[in-house]
Amino acid sequence: MASPAPATRDTPDPDFAELLARRPHLTAHAFDGLVMDDVPLVQIARAVGTPTWVYSAGTLRRRHAMLRDALRDAGLTASIHFATKCNDSLAVLRVLNAEGAGADVVSGGELIGARAAGIPADRIVFSGVGKTRAEIAQALAEGVLQLNAESAEEIEMIAAVAAETGRIAPVALRVNPDVDARTHAKISTGLAENKFGIAYNDAAALYARLSSLPGIRPVGLAVHIGSQITEGMAAYRAAYARVADLARALLSRGLPIERLDCGGGLGIPYRDEIAPSPAALAGAIKATLGPLNIPVMMEPGRWIAGPAGVLLASVILQKRGAAHRFVVLDAAMNDLIRPAMYESWHGILPLAPDAFHAPRAPAEVVGPVCESSDTFARGRGLPDLPPGSLVAFLDAGAYGSTMSSTYNARPLAAEVLVDGARWAVTRPRQSHEALLANQVVPDWLGSPA
Ligand SMILES: *Cc1c(COP(=O)(O)O)cnc(C)c1O
Numbered sequence: 342m343a344s345p346a347p348a349t350r351d352t353p354d355p356d357f358a359e360l361l362a363r364r365p366h367l368t369a370h371a372f373d374g375l376v377m378d379d380v381p382l383v384q385i386a387r388a389v390g391t392p393t394w395v396y397s398a399g400t401l402r403r404r405h406a407m408l409r410d411a412l413r414d415a416g417l418t419a420s421i422h423f424a425t426k427c428n429d430s431l432a433v434l435r436v437l438n439a440e441g442a443g444a445d446v447v448s449g450g451e452l453i454g455a456r457a458a459g460i461p462a463d464r465i466v467f468s469g470v471g472k473t474r475a476e477i478a479q480a481l482a483e484g485v486l487q488l489n490a491e492s493a494e495e496i497e498m499i500a501a502v503a504a505e506t507g508r509i510a511p512v513a514l515r516v517n518p519d520v521d522a523r524t525h526a527k528i529s530t531g532l533a534e535n536k537f538g539i540a541y542n543d544a545a546a547l548y549a550r551l552s553s554l555p556g557i558r559p560v561g562l563a564v565h566i567g568s569q570i571t572e573g574m575a576a577y578r579a580a581y582a583r584v585a586d587l588a589r590a591l592l593s594r595g596l597p598i599e600r601l602d603c604g605g606g607l608g609i610p611y612r613d614e615i616a617p618s619p620a621a622l623a624g625a626i627k628a629t630l631g632p633l634n635i636p637v638m639m640e641p642g643r644w645i646a647g648p649a650g651v652l653l654a655s656v657i658l659q660k661r662g663a664a665h666r667f668v669v670l671d672a673a674m675n676d677l678i679r680p681a682m683y684e685s686w687h688g689i690l691p692l693a694p695d696a697f698h699a700p701r702a703p704a705e706v707v708g709p710v711c712e713s714s715d716t717f718a719r720g721r722g723l724p725d726l727p728p729g730s731l732v733a734f735l736d737a738g739a740y741g742s743t744m745s746s747t748y749n750a751r752p753l754a755a756e757v758l759v760d761g762a763r764w765a766v767t768r769p770r771q772s773h774e775a776l777l778a779n780q781v782v783p784d785w786l787g788s789p790a
Pocket residue numbers: 424426427445447468469565567568569604605606607640641642643644739
């Protein structure tokens with residue numbers, strides 16, 4: 342199989358010091374090595390083993406607050422609904438709930454998780470292009486803040502479920518603004534050709550239809566144009582401007598709009614990308630939607646949680662191949678799939694203090710899974726990493742653990758939350774027994790000899 346793994350880049354990779362300088366929760370200590378907040382990561386790796394996800398509570402709080410403050414400073418009335426698909430750890434959700442964040446969920450399972458973490462139903466948005474009748478009924482029974490509807494067909498389904506259950510469904514229309522977010526094709530959602538949202542030209546008529554349906558309360562418009570958006574504010578502005586035009590047209594027809602959901606998608610610098618700031622995003626919202634004077638909502642995922650997490654891994658061995666040095670880790674694409682799926686770049690730092698100043702040479706960093714795409718990095722400048730050496734993948738707090746699988750019968754990795762100088766295992770490593778536990782072999786196949 343051809344390997345889609347990390348493409349070569351034009352600029353040199355940032356060095357260890359540059360990676361650390363942009364990540365205030367990570368520091369390199371002369372004795373403790375790589376430290377997250379006040380906890381040496383070596384300590385966690387030794388106690389819990391690897392691979393292990395580690396999240397910084399302080400970073401989650403700080404980034405949520407930065408976004409909230411940027412929206413407030415722009416003069417907006419805004420609420421933040423964390424997209425739990427990027428990180429659904431109950432501990433992470435509890436940290437954000439305590440900060441006042443709501444949730445954006447895309448399945449019944451995520452709704453259960455958000456509620457289990459204590460997030461009030463009236464701070465939860467239910468998004469997604471294919472909600473089942475059961476999920477719609479569940480959302481209405483919970484009393485979620487709103488369902489973001491993505492098609493005329495779904496609106497009829499919601500109306501039917503509302504009628505059956507005798508509830509009123511608060512519904513926002515997710516509009517497809519047909520703008521190019523200029524992100525990776527697999528995470529672009531705001532083009533007319535994408536499966537997401539209601540065609541812009543159909544939205545006004547559909548919103549009018551919403552208000553005519555018993556059992557539905559139209560609450561507003563939503564837009565989400567993609568993820569990992571780093572190319573300035575142009576795409577956001579274009580999308581919000583179209584939403585503003587639509588909102589004005591609806592208001593002039595006397596249709597109610599309680600709030601405008603601005604989606605998520607704000608990108609982060611994984612390598613050397615110049616990612617837009619929360620202030621720039623807030624400014625774009627203010628300039629386009631602000632004049633309407635309607636409360637706005639945001640559904641950020643990656644921007645809050647991505648930088649807050651690392652994935653710890655151990656070196657199994659260094660293989661001196663014909664053309665390359667391969668650093669073979671005990672973490673693999675089943676744990677962190679982003680490089681295989683999106684050609685994405687993750688910083689890789691050694692945990693040991695001496696490794697920071699050792700000479701570096703190019704290495705192919707790979708996992709043990711039987712796929713060539715199980716490649717985390719190519720030609721990465723890394724020191725000699727003998728078996729047992731520990732490394733951390735940076736910015737693994739979003740779309741990391743939640744995208745894991747057990748491919749190659751590899752148990753799900755452990756999860757840890759660091760909070761200042763405290764840390765705790767928030768999900769123990771899955772056992773091999775648990776991997777087999779819910780399988781059933783039919784009687785007629787007999788028992789193993
Ligand atoms: C995934 C998703 C988000 C979050 O996207 P990020 O890029 O992680 O900020 C927000 N809203 C919707 C509807 C989504 O599907």
